[in-house]
Structure formats: structure tokens, C-alpha cells
């Protein structure tokens with residue numbers, strides 16, 4: 001068994017640990033982790049590992065963490081009723097060679113990992129979906145699914161919440177880290193709504209790329225926030241950068257209708273920005289909470305159906321420009337992780353690792 005470990009309090013320190021192959025008991029199955037994507041989202045899991053319990057999904061030795069990833073695994077062995085060895089599944093995985101699971105609610109579509117240590121964690125992360133039965137799945141677009149599916153799901157929910165709260169017609173929606181995949185997917189969906197005005201905030205080096213996407217009405221770099229028109233606006237914060245947040249809130253002041261805290265791509269700038277924050281207090285957006293709400297409103301199957309329907313056009317559009325950077329084995333994983341951590345990956349690209 002191999003595990004990619006990150007030092008919890010010093011994310012630049014990482015290593016691969018070897019141990020005896022895991023055994024499984026009756027009622028359990030063993031997944032062999034095959035492939036997964038790696039973007040700023042995974043670094044956020046590590047940055048927020050303690051605060052939001054992301055380290056608790058896949059426990060590791062003291063002081064070290066296994067950063068969760070989204071990808072595909074194969075059922076290598078199964079002692080669980082209804083789950084056959086050989087099935088290919090998509091879900092939340094450790095950056096490890098294997099994951100023992102305790103399948104529950106097993107059906108043709110997949111299973112839920114009922115391992116006791118996961119019980120208190122958000123249920124949106126527990127389901128493993130059998131690819132042959134999955135409405136999202138197409139064998140020719142596995143890379144895009146691993147990379148973008150969890151992010152797109154979030155973006156779908158951001159678009160839904162902004163529309164539901166009546167924020168799509170109350171001045172521009174200003175999105176930071178506009179070059180991130182989560183921002184791009186949210187902007188792609190929002191741009192399809194009538195009358196929505198979208199402003200993409202990004203770093204100077206990514207301005208041309210964001211402009212070229214053609215989904216934001218206007219692209220503004222972080223040092224040009226003062227050039228935005230004043231008046232009502234909504235801030236969707238994907239950078240988590242304290243200085244940018246301060247500049248946006250100061251610029252719009254009490255006209256800022258809503259400030260949605262989604263991500264922290266600029267993870268080292270989280271605590272930056274000084275003084276009182278004018279306008280509304282930032283409200284944390286947590287996708288699993290919104291999944292629970294919409295599952296209750298619409299039913300889980302209808303939520304899945306709506307996300308899958310919106311997903312395929314996005315997937316096709318993205319395939320036209322997204323370049324995947326393939327990585328192999330734990331060496332490839334380590335180098336991809338450090339590239340993502342240090343912000344060395346261009347916005348047109350994304351890492352996919354095959355173990």
C-alpha cells in the first residue's frame with residue numbers, strides 16, 4: 001500500500017509512505033485507486049484540512065494528511081453483498097494505491113461508504129458511482145470528468161443559488177479567480193441567463209485567457225478594481241484573497257448586495273487585508289449544504305438529472321480548450337501537487353494523475 005502524505009502544518013513538505021497491503025473483512029471491499037484530477041480545489045482540501053475536517057475522510061499518521069481527490073477506482077476485491085469485483089467507480093478518494101470501504105445502500109448505480117470514521121462527515125462525499133450506470137459518464141471524457149465534475153457541481157449550485165436569491169438581476173456579479181475552473185463553470189452557466197452582467201477578476205498574467213473565454217462581459221485585473229462602476233453588485237469570491245476582498249468591499253461599500261465566500265485559490269493570502277470590511281459580511285458557500293437543500297426541494301434524482309443535463313454542453317465546450325497534463329505514479333503525483341500548490345499551472349491546463 002502506498003500513500004501520498006502532506007505535512008498538515010507545512011504543505012510544501014510531502015512524501016510517499018509504504019505499508020503492508022490492506023486486508024478487508026466480510027462486508028467490506030477494496031478499491032484500487034486508478035486515476036484522478038488535481039487542481040487548486042485539492043489544495044484547498046489540505047489548507048482547510050483541520051478547519052473543515054477534510055483530513056478525517058482518509059486518516060493518516062500523526063501530523064500528516066491524505067489530501068482527498070476525485071477520480072476513478074476499480075473494485076479489486078469485494079466481500080460486500082451486491083458489489084462485484086471489477087466494477088469501475090467514480091468518487092472521493094485518497095491519493096493512495098488502495099482504499100478499503102464498507103459499502104452500504106448498494107444498488108446498480110453504486111454504493112455509499114459506511115466506514116464508521118466517515119459517518120459524521122458530509123454525505124455528498126460518500127457515494128461511489130458505477131461508471132456503466134452513471135449519466136455523467138462517457139468513456140472518452142474521463143479526464144474532464146475527474147477534473148471538472150466536482151467543480152461543475154459546485155458551479156451549478158452557485159448559479160442556482162444566485163438566481164434563487166434574485167441576485168442575477170441586481171448589478172454585476174463579480175467573480176474573483178475568474179480563470180479557475182470553478183469560476184469558469186459558474187460564469188458559463190450564469191452567462192446563459194437573461195440580463196446577467198459578469199465581471200471576471202483575475203491576475204494580470206491570466207487576463208488575456210479570461211478575456212478570450214468570451215463568457216465574462218468584462219475582465220478586470222486585481223489592480224484595476226477601482227475602475228469598476230459603482231452601484232449594486234454581488235461578489236463571488238473564489239480567490240479567498242483578503243486584499244482583493246477588502247478592495248471589492250471598499251469599492252462597492254454598502255451597495256454590495258451579497259458577498260459569497262467560495263474558495264481560496266490564493267491560499268497564502270487568506271489572512272491578508274486589514275481593517276473593517278464595508279458592506280455585508282461574507283457568507284460561506286459550502287456545496288454539500290446546498291446539495292442537501294436542493295435534494296430536499298427537488299429530490300436527489302432530479303438534482304442529479306438537472307446537473308447532468310447542464311454538464312454535457314459544458315464538458316463539450318471545455319474539451320475545445322482544456323489541455324490535460326498527464327502524470328504517472330507517485331512521482332508524477334508529487335510533482336503535480338507541488339505545481340498546483342505553488343500556482344505554477346496555467347489556466348488552460350490541469351493535471352491528471354494515473355497511479
Ligand SMILES: NC(=O)c1ccc[n+]([C@@H]2O[C@H](COP(=O)([O-])OP(=O)(O)OC[C@H]3O[C@@H](n4cnc5c(N)ncnc54)[C@H](OP(=O)(O)O)[C@@H]3O)[C@@H](O)[C@H]2O)c1
Nearest residue numbers: 039040041044177179180181182202203263264265287343
Ligand atoms: N465552497 C465550495 O463548496 C467549493 C466547492 C468546489 C470548489 N471550491 C473552491 O473553488 C476554488 C477553485 O478551485 P479550482 O479547482 O476551480 O481552481 P483552479 O482551476 O485550479 O484555479 C486556478 C487559478 O487559481 C489561481 N491560483 C491557483 N493557485 C494559485 C496560487 N498558488 N497563487 C495564486 N493564485 C493561484 C489562478 O487564478 P487567478 O489568477 O484568476 O486568481 C489560477 O488560474 C478552490 O479554492 C476550491 O476549493 C469551493
